[in-house]
Amino acid sequence: QSVLTQPPSVSAAPGQKVTISCSGSSSNIADNYVSWYQQLPGTAPKLLIFDNNKRPSGIPDRFSGSKSGTSATLGITGLQTGDEADYYCGTWDNSLSGVVFGGGTKLSVL
Amino acid sequence: EVQLVESGGGLVKPGGSLRLSCVASGFTFSHYTINWVRQAPGKGLEWVSSITGASTYKYYADSVKGRFTISRDNAKNSLYLQMNSLRADDTAVYYCARDQGWGSGDYWGQGTLVTVSS
Numbered sequence: 001q002s003v004l005t006q007p008p009s010v011s012a013a014p015g016q017k018v019t020i021s022c023s024g025s026s027s028n029i030a031d032n033y034v035s036w037y038q039q040l041p042g043t044a045p046k047l048l049i050f051d052n053n054k055r056p057s058g059i060p061d062r063f064s065g066s067k068s069g070t071s072a073t074l075g076i077t078g079l080q081t082g083d084e085a086d087y088y089c090g091t092w093d094n095s096l097s098g099v100v101f102g103g104g105t106k107l108s109v110l
Numbered sequence: 111e112v113q114l115v116e117s118g119g120g121l122v123k124p125g126g127s128l129r130l131s132c133v134a135s136g137f138t139f140s141h142y143t144i145n146w147v148r149q150a151p152g153k154g155l156e157w158v159s160s161i162t163g164a165s166t167y168k169y170y171a172d173s174v175k176g177r178f179t180i181s182r183d184n185a186k187n188s189l190y191l192q193m194n195s196l197r198a199d200d201t202a203v204y205y206c207a208r209d210q211g212w213g214s215g216d217y218w219g220q221g222t223l224v225t226v227s228s
Contacts, residue, residue, distance in 0.1 A: 002154065035214040037155075044205055044218040045147075045155065056216060088155050092213040098169050099145060099157035099213035 003028065004089055006102035011110050012079055020074040020105045022089035028100055032092045034072040036065055039086045039104075048087075049074065079109045112136040112217045114206050119222030126196050126226070132189040132206035132219055140164065140184040143209040146191050148202035149221075156202070159191065160209065174200075196226045 005023040012018040022034065036049040047056050049065035052072065064075045072089055089102040118130040132144070146158040159180040160169045168180050179192040189206055203223050207215030 033212040033214065035212070037215075039155075044221055045207075045215070046218070047214065047216045050210065050214045050216065051212070086154075090155070090157075090213060090215075096172075098171055099147075099160065101147075101155045101157065104154040 002103040003093060003096070003100035004091070004102035006087075006089060006105045008103070009106045009108065011108040013110055014079050014081060016079050017075065017077045018079060018107065019076075020087050020089075020107070022072040022074070022102050024070050024072075024091065024100075026070060027095040028070075028091050028093040029067065029072055030070045031094055034065065034067050034089055034091045036063075036072075036074045037088045037090065038083075039088065041085075045088065076107070081109050083107060084109050112208065114208065114217055114219035116204060116206055116219040116222040119204065119224045121225045121227065122196055123228050124197060124226055127192070127194045128196065128224060130191040130193065130204055130222060130224070132191075134187045134189070134206075134208070137208070139182075139187040144182065144189045145207045145209050145213065145215055146180065146189075146204060147207055147215065147218075148200075148204045148224075150199070150202040153202075157213070158204070160213070161189070193224070196224075198226050200224060201226050 033051045037045040039045045052067040053065040093100045177195045203221040205221045208217045210216040
């Protein structure tokens with residue numbers, strides 16, 4: 001049971017837009033910055049979004065992040081087959097004094 | 111180029127010990143908190159432990175507290191995870207990740223597999 005809650009899977013057609021939600025609480029998302037990661041099969045996670053909505057160098061602007069209260073959202077536009085991956089949200093939890101992750105969302109581009 | 115390279119994984123019996131290492135390059139190692147994150151086969155990411163740049167603060171997940179010890183040697187640009195009293199549910203790929211703030215890992219190693227089995 002993950003501290004942050006994500007939908008297990010989402011799907012959309014190539015070229016379409018998809019959003020992935022991440023629900024937390026006052027001790028984590030509400031009070032701290034949220035990050036999003038992409039994990040392609042057999043590879044290490046890759047940082048997509050940090051500080052709720054900032055993209056590291058090299059991450060295309062098709063990827064966006066937002067936060068409101070105890071929830072955060074990852075948006076991906078112009079879906080490509082190469083975007084098929086697992087996506088995780090993460091943040092610091094003040095009560096646990098540790099990093100917490102969502103359970104992950106598998107994106108299928110049909 | 112920032113790089114993190116883990117090593118030390120392998121097969122160990124329940125109750126045994128293992129020491130993981132993570133060697134960093136391409137950045138000022140002592141300036142960053144570093145995290146250990148693991149992923150059991152077919153499962154999601156689980157944070158294990160974090161250590162601040164000067165080793166002032168160390169944090170552990172409840173699942174490993176009292177069994178795992180995180181440490182670092184800034185002179186060697188190296189991070190360690192001493193794992194004792196290993197259990198089957200510790201089986202996972204263990205990643206080290208540079209923390210750029212708020213637990214956000216901006217660079218990750220390739221991971222090292224730890225298998226706990228008799």
